[in-house]
Amino acid sequence: DLVYSDHYTTDTRDQLLAKIEAHLRPERFAHVQRVEQTAIALAKQYGADVEKTSIAGLVHDYAKQRPDSDFLQAISDYRLDPDLANWNNAIWHGVVGPEFIKRELGIYDEEILNAVRYHTTGNPYMTTLEKIVYMADYIEPARDFDGVAEAREMTARDLDLGVAFQTWHTLTYLIAENKAIYPKTIETYNAWVPTSG
Ligand code: GDP
Ligand code: FE
Ligand code: FE
Ligand code: FE
Secondary structure (H helix, E strand, C coil): CCCCCCCCCCCCHHHHHHHHHCCCCHHHHHHHHHHHHHHHHHHHHHCCCHHHHHHHHHHCCCCCCCCHHHHHHHHHHCCCCHHHHHCCHHHHHHHCHHHHHHHHHCCCCHHHHHHHHCCCCCCCCCCHHHHHHHHHHHHCCCCCCCCHHHHHHHHHHCHHHHHHHHHHHHHHHHHHCCCCCCHHHHHHHHHHCCCCC
16 A cells, blocks of 8 residues: 655645545545546556655645635635636636645645646646646546547557647547637647647
8 A cells, every 4th residue: 555755745645535535526536546546557657756646646636626716716815827817617626726735735746736737738848747647637447538548548558649649639629619728728739739830
């Protein structure tokens, strides 16, 4: 079983789990544990820190079930980019989530926080750990969408191939659904997908 050092959280894994469970509905709590396990397997394959991967996987959706008012208050209180106020939970739980993770869970490791910040939109530059959380969220065992088998195969073959695959599919899906594209999503697309010009 995974025993945490004191480097990233003073909680044990069980204590961290209990704090996360208190903020999430059962289905979402089960999802973050599947993401953790999927991410740990990728960390072993691709050489990322297993403890940091576990923590990042568990906390990635920590803020997912907060009311919009909490996010708007945080954007104002912590002087985040004011444009964030024009978005919604899909973007906030990743980008603003770390504000709650820092203050409520006492986790300050910037790579763990960036893995949360980038887990929905990706980022032009991601560390191996950040790529792993982005991919684990997409391919955890309960995910079921057209292309998920291919996403799993590509991620097992080459992590960067998986990142490009998800980035293309997500942008294509958002456009097909007439959804607003967060600028970071476009930046990620431009960094990962075009093969020329
Ligand atoms: P989850 O939290 O585990 O459900 O997964 P994610 O955090 O990866 O995604 C949350 C939602 O954000 C999904 O419905 C995505 O399709 C959506 N999403 C991702 N990028 C964007 C974007 O640029 N704009 C909008 N409007 N939604 C996005
Ligand atoms: Fe999420
Ligand atoms: Fe995701
Ligand atoms: Fe998730």
